[in-house]
Amino acid sequence: MKTIRRLTIVILFASLGLHGLSLSATADDGKHADAEGKTLRLWYDKPAPDSDAGWVNRSIPMGNGYMGVNVFGGVETERIQITENSLYDWAAKNTGFKRRGVNNFAEVYLDFGHKNVSSYERGLNLNDGLAHVSYQHDGVKYSRECFTSYPDKVMAIHLNASKEGALSFTLRPTIPFLGDGKSGSVSAKDDTVTLSGVMTYFDIKFEGQFKVIPTGGEMNASNGEGTITVSGADSAVILIAVGTNYQFDPQVFLTREPADKLKGFPDPHDKVTGYLTDAAAKSYEQLLANHQADYTELFDRVHLYLGADEPVIPTDELVDAYPDGSSSRYLEELAFQFGRYMLICSSRAGTLPPHLQGIWNVYARPPWSSQYLHDTNVQMAYAPVFSANMPELFESYASFFNVFVHRQREYATQYLEQYNPAQLDPNGDNGWSGPFWVNPYDVPGKTPIAGFGTGCWISQMFWDYYDYTRDETLLAETVYPVMYEQANFVSRFVQEIDGVLLAKPSSSPEQYLEGRRERETIGTTFDQQMFYENHHNTLTAAKILGRTDDRLKLYEKQLPLLDPIHVGKSGQIKEFREEEFYGDAGKSIDPHHRHTSMLLGSYPGQLINDSTPAWLDAVKTTLTMRTRRSNIGWARAERIALWARVHDGDEAYLFYRDLLAGNYLHNLFNDHRGGPLFQADANYGATAGVTELLLQSQDHVVAPLPALPAAWPSGSYRGLLARGNFEVSAQWSDGQATYLEVLSKVGGTLNLRYPNVAKSVIKTTDGQKVNFVAKGSDDVSIETTKGKTYVVTNIPAYVPLAAPSNLKLIKDDTIDQLKLSWTGVPNAMSYNLYRAIGNAPDYELVASEIVGTNFVHQEPALKQIEQMTWKVTAVRNDERESDGGATVIWLKPSTHEPIN
Ligand code: FUC
Secondary structure, eight states: OOOOOOOOOOOOSOOOOOOOOOOSOOGGGTOOOOOTTOOOEEEESSOOOSSHHHHHHHOEEEEOSSOEEEEOOOSSEEEEEEEEEEEEOOOSSOOSSSOSOEEEEEEEEEEOOOOSOEEEEEEEETTTTEEEEEEEETTEEEEEEEEEOTTTOSEEEEEEESSTTOEEEEEEEEOTTOBTTEEEEEEEETTEEEEEEEETTTTEEEEEEEEEEEESSEEEEETTTTEEEEEEESEEEEEEEEEESOOOOTHHHHOOSGGGTTTTOOOTHHHHHHHHHHHHTSOHHHHHHHHHHHHHHHHTTOEEEOSOOOOSSOHHHHHHHTTTSTTHHHHHHHHHHHHHHHHHHHOOTTSOOOBTTBTOOOOSSOGGGGOEETTTHHHHHTHHHHHTTOGGGGHHHHHHHHHHHHHHHHHHHHHHHHHOGGGOOTTSOOOOOOOSEEOSSOOOOOOTTSOTHHHHHHHHHHHHHHHHHOOHHHIIIIIHHHHHHHHHHHHHHOEEETTEEEOSSBOOTTOOOTTOGGGOBSOOHHHHHHHHHHHHHHHHHHHHHTOOOHHHHHHHHHGGGSOOOOBOTTSOBOSSTTOSSTTOSOTTOOTTOSOOGGGTTTTTOSSSSTTOHHHHHHHHHHHHHHOSOOOOHHHHHHHHHHHHHTTOHHHHHHHHHHHHHHTBOTTSOBBSSSSSOBOSHHHHHHHHHHHHHHEEOGGGOBEESTTOOTTOOSEEEEEEEETTTEEEEEEEETTEEEEEEEEESSOEEEEEEOTTGGGSEEEETTSOBOOOEEETTTEEEEEEOTTOEEEEEOOOOOOOOOOOEEEEEEOOOOTTEEEEEEEOOTTOOEEEEEEEETTOSSOEEEEEEEOSSEEEEEOGGGGGOOEEEEEEEEEOTTOOBOSSOEEEEEEOTTTSOOOO
């Protein structure tokens, strides 16, 4: 098979230099106000109930990588629950869904004793990452404001009373779940409460410090109680710092004995004291300014406006009213930005990456131990990191990966010894093998729940890290070694079977073939696609870096043999080689399964793209057959993106709607499958999915608005990121772009795709005309200059032509001909008929200018063909072809009856 990915834009025409028009962004240019600066907030008129249910459904999440925090907003007692992702519990026998794992770090209470309050409000403002509580009590307005700061590594709480001397409270930090593997105590001295202890299994030492800085009034520490009481103050600031003796060090993963993993690492006391001392040396205003500068620099990069005004109802009512509420567009904007917010809270350089619950856990036995699961969940956490323009947040995962990869290298050697000893490098140069689950202390050996393709799926994130930033130093130092070493393992692991190179053993995440030992089979589409992508990307990276060596030569030789795609007899992308028609690989296969691992080559991968239209149609067929039945949060999120990649914005939107209506709790946490059971993956994944509706950049093409749903007839966005490091903004009305803007952050060729873009006005913001090369009316290619912004206006209206439907094969016993008929469309001048034989990625044109809605195809060699996909499209008198078409599968009559 030839290398499949190719540059779609073929340079055909000479420059069509455009000139003359003013560049100022006026209404005439199609640019309208995009409501930047609109307040995006969650707010409520009641505190969250003081219970697990209140935590999961109504508390407000915050975080700075060092800690996750859930604020309840109580009035009699405020409750602030803290999570620190390295505080991890385990047991020799650790089984079941609710095993030990990330452990609740602290429950912090502020006792005010207020009852009978009025004008209560609490909320979280996403624009500045600030939470607040306010109410009236006894004629005094009490307010609290808090934030978690990445630059200063602390949480800061500012407490205020409208009347001098009216602020009194007791700060009461506690250690939850003491006993049973966790010991510790709380003490108080002067202005600081210290909480410290040990989590026994991995011998984790933990410490939290809480410093109170009141203005006015009196302050008393009770060492015995571990509390500080403030009475009669005007206001007060509380600073919180937490930490453990965990470190990013290969020793953690290479040491087998649990209690020795952190051996020699310093006690967290000095570190936590340092965080708090440094923060306390600054004023609250300084800390706030530092936090806001850090937070808004990331958050403000992207705006999305779908035409919604701020609702007057609180967020719980907004969620309950969705999708029929008058402010449903607002919830769609809010949820999109909330995913970005959660990633900013939970994925910061130097701290552990987000796990299944991000950085928020209240339990001693969190769902699936709050681990890092690599058969979709971690990848989904990072799905928006590049496209939603926060690439530096990936550093958190990259550093963590580079610690646990040391253990994966050992496994790679072990698995090659076990599965393909002939290819083993005796010196241990065997690359690293893909993990399934990881926690901060351990990565266990292979489980057949997911195949080895998980490694390449990780590697793909690293490739995108480069591809979105185009930073060659990053490529050389951080990205290439990961990809190259993964390709090394894969190149040794695959075995030649029937002339191709297949994974053996192989699995497709969470599905299994009945009767197969430990779910294992050979060459699943999941593994093969992932292997293909990583070999392909590694070779591209090597070319960019000018690397050549014998292993690269081997990868090049292997690439065409990695056999990534099989189109089945239903026209689907097969998940298993054993499958013929969709879902027929045995009783154990769930045809509506949440995982769609055989489609990863279309998203987040790039193997299947607009240049492989026959495969893209097979993806669509598969997605249709998978149905909308799965109620799993992350599966819904993933399908927003998958449907976007096949350019069906309306179907994609239904999954976003299902997710917000069915899975989003009152605080916008995603409820995985009812319970409620919080999983953060769909929160991140929804953001990524919505991004795919608005901008795509696979296959070297930057495509704004590639799958706009009819539910969003007008709107705008700013600052999404495309591969090549292009920052893209767009405005549209009546479903059509009126204004596109691309900032070239590093220069390079911009291949821009949008209907009629070649007939539009393209200029730089400083008024220069832009030379571009066009291919047809919908693709232009621009050699960009670093730092320049390219603006597209006066985009001629695009009137799409409806696609024909109902393509049928008419039963015919003649051996060398087949007959087709279809339902035509008004405005079609003629029809084009295409076919793809077997697993071909692209169609070949069989007949054009067909007038009428049926066709007889004669072919003496027909009987030698096993299977074909036929496709009909409509053509208008302006030569515009319908975007889609109707397809039907032809099967060799002796094998199966053709479908009628
Ligand atoms: C994978 C998924 C499940 C769940 C679990 C934590 O096993 O298939 O839906 O998300 O991870």
